[in-house]
Amino acid sequence: MVHLFLRLFLPISVLVAAGTYLYGKADIERELALLTSQETHNVDRGALVLRRNLDTISSDLRFLSRHGALRDAIEAPTQPSLARLAQDFSNFAQSKGFYDQVRWIDENGMERVRIDSIGGRSVVLAPEQLQDKGKRYYFTDS
Secondary structure (H helix, E strand, O other), X not given: OHHHHHHHHHHHHHHHHHHHHHHHHHHHHXXXXXXXXXXXXXXXXXXXXXXXXXXXXXXXXXXXXXXXXXXXXXXXXXXXXXXXXXXXXXXXXXXXXXXXXXXXEOOOOEEEEEEEEEOOEEEEOOHHHOOEOOOOHHHHHO
């Protein structure tokens, strides 16, 4: 009787276990393919956003580097030329609404003009608030 039970039960148990395993494996593979597809899509979207942001920043940097007020301030960093540059940077930052700061750091690492975004407004910092960034990693690495 036990022998008959094992002869009938064991093959059926093996078939059920094999079927469950294959179904589970296929289900996991479908789920993994779906997750892979979703994550690939998310990475592609993130890369597109990053590319657009970098393109915008590069375009802005090219614009600002050719800006007449910046050239004037570099050639003759007088109070009127720095004030004009600060006003232009402030207008630029306000119109873009993208940057937390816009600043000109001279070749020695000293901020010459700095605009901070505070509460959605672009604020020109007074000369006594400007800082020496000469030892900061982003200056020395540049």
